[in-house]
Amino acid sequence: MAFDGITVAAVVKELKESLTGGRIYKIAQPENDELLLTIKTSDGGQKRLLISAGASLPLIYLTENNKPSPMTAPGFCMLLRKHLQNGRITDITQPGLERIIHIHVEHLNEMGDLCKKALVIEIMGKHSNIIFINDENMIIDSIKHISGMVSSVREVLPGRPYFIPLTQDKENPLSVSEESFCVTITAKSMPAFKAIYSSYTGLSPVIAHEICTRADIDGDTSTAAFKETADGEKMLHKLYVSFTGIMEKVKSGCFNPSIIYENGAPIEFAAIPLISYSGSETKEFSSVSALLEQYYAQKNQVSRIRQKSVDLRRIVQTALERNIKKYDLQLRQMKDTEKKDKYKVYGELLNTYGYNVAPGSKSMEALNYYTNEMITIPLDPLLSASENAKKYFDKYGKLKRTYEALSTLTLEVKAEIDHLESIQTALDIALQEEDLIQIKEELIESGYIRRKGGSKKIKITSRPFHYISGDGYHIYVGKNNFQNDELTFKFASGNDWWFHAKGIPGSHVVVKTNGDELPDATFEDAARLAAHYSKGKEQDKVEVDYTEKKNVKKPGGSKPGFVVYYTNYSMMIDTDISNIQQLDL
Numbered sequence: 001m002a003f004d005g006i007t008v009a010a011v012v013k014e015l016k017e018s019l020t021g022g023r024i025y026k027i028a029q030p031e032n033d034e035l036l037l038t039i040k041t042s043d044g045g046q047k048r049l050l051i052s053a054g055a056s057l058p059l060i061y062l063t064e065n066n067k068p069s070p071m072t073a074p075g076f077c078m079l080l081r082k083h084l085q086n087g088r089i090t091d092i093t094q095p096g097l098e099r100i101i102h103i104h105v106e107h108l109n110e111m112g113d114l115c116k117k118a119l120v121i122e123i124m125g126k127h128s129n130i131i132f133i134n135d136e137n138m139i140i141d142s143i144k145h146i147s148g149m150v151s152s153v154r155e156v157l158p159g160r161p162y163f164i165p166l167t168q169d170k171e172n173p174l175s176v177s178e179e180s181f182c183v184t185i186t187a188k189s190m191p192a193f194k195a196i197y198s199s200y201t202g203l204s205p206v207i208a209h210e211i212c213t214r215a216d217i218d219g220d221t222s223t224a225a226f227k228e229t230a231d232g233e234k235m236l237h238k239l240y241v242s243f244t245g246i247m248e249k250v251k252s253g254c255f256n257p258s259i260i261y262e263n264g265a266p267i268e269f270a271a272i273p274l275i276s277y278s279g280s281e282t283k284e285f286s287s288v289s290a291l292l293e294q295y296y297a298q299k300n301q302v303s304r305i306r307q308k309s310v311d312l313r314r315i316v317q318t319a320l321e322r323n324i325k326k327y328d329l330q331l332r333q334m335k336d337t338e339k340k341d342k343y344k345v346y347g348e349l350l351n352t353y354g355y356n357v358a359p360g361s362k363s364m365e366a367l368n369y370y371t372n373e374m375i376t377i378p379l380d381p382l383l384s385a386s387e388n389a390k391k392y393f394d395k396y397g398k399l400k401r402t403y404e405a406l407s408t409l410t411l412e413v414k415a416e417i418d419h420l421e422s423i424q425t426a427l428d429i430a431l432q433e434e435d436l437i438q439i440k441e442e443l444i445e446s447g448y449i450r451r452k453g454g455s456k457k458i459k460i461t462s463r464p465f466h467y468i469s470g471d472g473y474h475i476y477v478g479k480n481n482f483q484n485d486e487l488t489f490k491f492a493s494g495n496d497w498w499f500h501a502k503g504i505p506g507s508h509v510v511v512k513t514n515g516d517e518l519p520d521a522t523f524e525d526a527a528r529l530a531a532h533y534s535k536g537k538e539q540d541k542v543e544v545d546y547t548e549k550k551n552v553k554k555p556g557g558s559k560p561g562f563v564v565y566y567t568n569y570s571m572m573i574d575t576d577i578s579n580i581q582q583l584d585l
Contacts, residue, residue, distance in 0.1 A: 003058065003059065003099065003123050004099065004202055004203060004204035004206075004207060005094075005096075005097035005098060005099055005173075005201060005202015005203065006097070006202060006203070006204075006207060006246075006250055006270070006271050006272060007269075007270070007271045007288065007292075008094055008097075008098075008099050008100070008101060008123060008202070009094055009097065009202075009250050009253075009255075009271070010255040010257060010271035010288040011060055011061065011101065011288055011289070011292075012092055012093065012094045012101055013253045013255065014062065014287055014288055014289060015049070015062070015092045015101075015103075016091070016092045018041065018047055018062060019039055019041065019047060019049070019089050019092065019103075020042075020089055020090070020091060020092060021041070021042035021088065021089065021090075022039040022040055022041040022042055022047070022088070022089050023039065023040045023086055023087065023088050023089070024037055024038075024039055024084050024085060024086065024087050024088075024089065024105065025038045025039060025040045025046070025086070026038035027077060027080045027081050027084060027085060028067070028069040028073075028077065029069065029070070029073060029074050029076065029077035029143075030067040030068065030069050030070075031052070031054075032074070032143075033052060033053045033054050033055075033128075033130075033143055033144065034050070034051065034052045034053070034054065035050075035051040035052075035077070035080075035130060035143070036048060036049070036050055036051075036066070036067055036069075037049040037051070039089065047062055048062065048063050048064065048065070048066065049061075049062055049063075050062075050063045050067075051121055051130055052128075053121075053122070053128040053129050053130050053143055053144060054128065055125065055126040055128065057296055057299060058123045058124070058125065058128035059123070059292055059296050060101060060121055060123065060292075061288070061289035061292040061293055061296075062287075062289035063289065063293050065293075075141075076130075076132075076141055076142070076143050079132065079140070079141050080119075080132060083107065083115075083117055083132070083140070084105055084107060084117065084119070085107075086107065087105040087106060087107035087117070088105065088106055088107070089103060089104065089105055090104045090105065090106050090116075091104040092104070095164060096172040096174060096201055096202070097172060097173055097174055097200075097201050097202030097203070097250070098164060098201055098202060099122065099123040099124055099202060100120065100121065100122050100123070100164065101120070101121040101123075102118050102119075102120055103118060103119040103120075103121070104116065104117075104118050105117050105118065105119065115134075115135070116134075116135040117132065117133065117134055117135065117140070118132075118133050118134075118135075119131075119132055120132075120133060120162065129142055129143060129144045129146070129156060130142065130143040130144075131143075131156060131162060133162045137161055137162045137163070138159065138160070138161055138162065139156060139157065139158055139159065139160050139161070139162050140158060141158050142156045142157075142158075144156065145157055153165045170198075170199060170200055170201045171184065171199060171200050171201070172200070172201060173200035173201065173202065173203060173243070173247055174247055174250065174251060176200070176243075176244075176247075178237070178240045181236075181239075181240045181243065182226075182236050182240070184199045184200075185199065185223055185226070185236065185239070186223050186224075186226050186227055186236070187199075188223065189222055189223055189224040190222065190223055191219060191220045191221065191222060191223075192208075192212055192217060192218075192219055192220070192221045192222070192223055192239065193205060193208040193209045193211075193212050193219030193220070194208070195223050196208040196211055196212070196243070206268060206270065206274070206276075207246070207270070207272075209276050210246070210270075210272075210274055210275065210276050211239065211242045211243050211246060212239065212242070213275050213276040214242040214245065214246075214275055215235070215238040215239045215241070215242035215243075216238065217235055217238065217239060221235075246272060249272060255271045255272060255288065256271075256272060256273050256284060257269070257270070257271050257284070257285045257287065257288045257290075257291040258270060258273060258274070258282050258283060258284045258285065258291070259282070259283050259285070259291060259294070259295055260274060260277045260280050260281070260282055261280065261281040261282070261283065261578060262280060262281070265298075266294075266295050266298055266299070267280075269291055269292075269295050271288055281578060305430055305431060305432070305433070305435075305436070308433060308436060309427050309430060309436055309439075312427060312436065312439060312440060312443065313424075313427055315443060315448055315449060316420055316423050316424055316427070316443070316448070317424075319420055319448055320417065320420040320421065320424070323413055323416050323417050323420065324417060326413055327410065327413045327414060327417060330406050330409055330410045330413060331410065333402065333406055334403065334406050334407075334410065336399070336402075337399045337400075337402050337403040337406070339395075339399060340395075340396050340399035340400050340403060341396075343392045343393070343395040343396040343399065344392070344393070344396040345368060345370060345375075346377045346389075346392040347389045347390070347392035347393040347396060348389075349364075349366045349368065349375075349377060350364070350366075350377065350385050350386070350388055350389035350392065351386070351389050352366075353366045353367075354384075354385025354386060354388070354389060355385070357379070357385045359384070360381045361379055361381060362378070362379055362381050363376050363377060363378055363379055364376070364377045364379055364385070365377075415558070415559055415562070416559075418505070418559070418562070419446070419481075419559040419560070419561075419562070421505045421535070422481055422505040422506075422561050423439060423442065423443065423480070423481070424505070424535075425505040425506060425507075425533075425534065425535050426439050426479060426480035426481065427439060428537075429479050429480070429507065429533055430479065430480075432462065434461045434462040435462045435479050435480065437461075437462065438462045438479070438480055438482055438483070439480050441482070442480065442481055442482055442560060446559075446560075462479060462480075462483070463483075464476045464477055464478050464479060464483050464486075464487055465477035465479065465507075465529075465533075465582065466582065466583045467525070467529060467577075467580050467581060467582050467583065468580075468581050468583055469511070469521065469522040469525040469526070469580065470521055470522070470525065470579075470580075471518075471519045471521055471522045473511055473512065473513070473514075473516075473518060473522045474511070474512045474583075475509060475510070475511050475512075475522075475525065475526050475529060475580075476491065476509070476510045476512075477507045477508075477509050477529050477530075477533050478507045478508045478509075478561075479507065480561075481559070481560035481561030482560055482561075483508075484507060484508035484560070484561040485554070485560055485561060487508050487510050488508050488510065488549065488552055488554075488563065489554060491510065492510045492512075492549040493512075493549065494548065494549055494550035495513055495515060495548055495549070495550070496510055496511060496512055496513050496548070496549045497510070497511040497513060497518060497523070497526065497546055497547070497548060497549070498510055498546065498547055498548065498549045498551075498552050498565075499511070499526045499527055499529070499530040499544055499545070499546045500530055500534075500544065500545055500546075500563075501530050501531055501534035501535070501536055501542050501543070501544055501545075502542075502543040502544060502545045502570060503543075504534055504535040504536050504542075505534065505535045506530060506531075506533055506534025506535060506536070507529075507530065507533035507534065508561070508563075509526050509527075509529050509530040509533070510549065511523075511526045523546065523571075524571075524573060525580050526546070527544040527546060527571055527573040528573050528574060528575065528576065528577050528580065529577055529580065530542075530544045530546075531544055531573050531574070531575045532575040532576075532577045536575070537575050538575075539575065540574065540575075541572045541573060541574055541575075542572070542573060542574075542575060543570055543571070543572050544570065544571055544572075544573055545565070545568045545569070545570050546568060546569055546570070546571070547565050547567055547568035547569065551565050551566070551567045551568065552564075552565045553565065
C-alpha cells in the first residue's frame with residue numbers, strides 16, 4: 001500500500017479537472033484529523049472531497065458519501081468556515097512529485113477585499129497534516145499542531161512560516177537526465193530498487209520494483225553490478241528508459257488506477273498498471289478517487305473493527321494464557337502419576353516376599369511376577385517390610401486419585417482452551433460491530449465478562465455469511481460459535497452438507513442441497529470457505545472434513561460451537577474464495 005507521489009499526481013489531475021472554478025459550499029470536520037468539503041462546481045454540480053491526516057490511513061479523494069459531523073464544530077473547522085466558506089478554488093497543484101497537494105482558494109474578507117489562501121494537504125504517513133496558509137506562506141492554523149519539542153525539523157504552529165521539510169537529500173524525478181540518473185543510482189552500493197526510491201521524491205518501493213521489472217532487471221540486483229559487469233552500462237540505460245517512461249506518463253497525466261487482490265483481499269494499489277503483479281487478480285478503475293474510496297473503505301473497516309475489538313481480544317488472550325499455563329502444569333502432574341503402577345507392584349511384592357527381609361535393609365530383590373523379571377525395591381530401613389508396603393500403597397492411592405481428578409480436569413481445561421481459540425478466530429472473522437456484540441455476549445455467558453447491573457441482553461443483528469456456489473447452491477458460514485450452533489442444529493436439515501477445517505478452530509459451513517446430489521465444484525467451494533474462515537487461513541492448503549448434517553452431534557453440556565462426528569470425508573483445499581459470489585442477507 002503506497003499513497004506515493006504518483007498517486008498524488010493522479011489525484012491532483014482529477015481534482016483539478018473536477019473542482020477548479022468551484023466554490024466551497026460546506027466545511028465539516030467529522031473526525032479530529034479529517035475534513036469533508038462540499039463544493040459547488042462550475043458546471044452547477046456538487047462534489048464532496050474527503051481529506052484525512054490520520055497517521056494510519058492518510059488520504060484524499062472525491063466521494064459521494066456524506067459523514068455525520070459533531071454537534072459542535074472543532075476550532076480548526078470554524079476557522080476554515082470563516083475564511084473559506086463560499087471561496088472559489090482557483091487551482092490545485094503538487095510541488096514536484098512530493099506527497100503534497102495545494103488547494104488554492106480566493107475569497108472576500110470582511111472588508112470586501114479579495115484574499116488568497118491555500119489549504120496544504122501533506123500525505124506523509126504519521127507526519128500527515130492539513131495546514132491552512134496565507135498568500136505569504138505563513139501558517140494560519142493546522143489540524144495538527146507540531147511544536148519544536150516534537151519536531152526539530154519544522155514547527156507547524158500559527159504564525160510560523162510554511163515550508164516543505166527537506167529532511168532527505170532526494171531529487172525531483174520529473175526532471176532527471178540520463179547522466180544524472182546513472183551517477184545517482186551508482187553512488188552507493190545497494191539493491192537497485194532501493195537506490196531508486198531512496199534517491200527520488202515521491203517514489204515508493206512498489207514503483208521502484210515496477211521500474212526494475214519493466215527494465216527486465218531484478219530489483220535486488222546490487223548497483224555495484226552496473227559498474228563491475230560488462231553489460232552494466234546497458235542495464236543502467238534500460239533502467240533509465242523504464243524510469244523516464246513512467247515519469248512521462250505522470251507528466252502527461254496518463255494514469256490507469258488499479259487494485260491488486262490476493263485471496264479476495266486488496267493488497268496493493270497504484271495509479272499506473274503494475275506489470276510486477278501480472279499474475280495477480282487486478283481490478284481497474286476509471287478514476288483514482290473511486291479506487292481510493294474502495295481500497296480504503298475495506299482497510300478502514302478492518303482497522304476500525306480491530307480497534308473496537310482490542311478489549312475483547314485482551315480478555316480472551318489473558319484467559320487463554322492462564323488456561324494454557326494451567327493445562328501445562330496439569331500435564332506435568334499427569335506425567336508424575338505414571339509412577340503409580342510401579343508403587344502398587346512394590347507394595348504387592350513386599351506383601352508377598354517381605355517375610356524374609358532382614359530388619360534395617362535398604363532394598364529388596366524380588367521376582368516381578370507381572371513381567372517375570374527381577375527388580376530391586378528401595379526400602380526405608382527404619383520401617384518393616386509391611387510398613388514399607390503400606391507406604392507404597394499410600395503413594396499409589398494418592399497418585400491414583402490425582403490421576404483420576406486430572407483426567408477430568410485436563411479435558412475441561414483443554415475444552416476451555418479450544419473454546420477461547422475459537423473465539424479468537426471469530427474475532428479475526430468479525431467485519432462489523434454487530435459481529436463483536438455477539439462475541440461479547442458469548443464471553444458474558446461464559447463468565448469472562450460481567451454483565452453490567454440491570455443491563456438487558458443486547459439484540460443480536462449479526463447474520464452468517466451467505467455465498468452461492470458456481471452451480472447455484474446456497475452456502476452459509478457462521479461468524480462465531482453462536483451462529484455455528486444456529487446454522488448446524490436449527491437451520492440445516494439432515495441431508496444438507498456440513499464442512500469444518502480439520503482439527504483447528506473455524507466456522508461451520510452449511511450447503512443447502514434442496515434434496516439434490518451436489519456437484520464436485522460445490523463441494524470444493526464450500527471446503528474453500530471452511531478453510532478460509534478458519535485459523536489456517538494463511539496456509540496454502542487446509543484439510544477440511546465434510547459430512548451430511550445428520551452425522552453431526554452436539555454432546556450435552558459442551559461449549560458453544562463444539563460438535564462431534566464419526567462418519568466423514570476429508571479433502572485438502574486452498575483458501576482462495578475470490579471466485580465465490582457473496583450475497584447479502
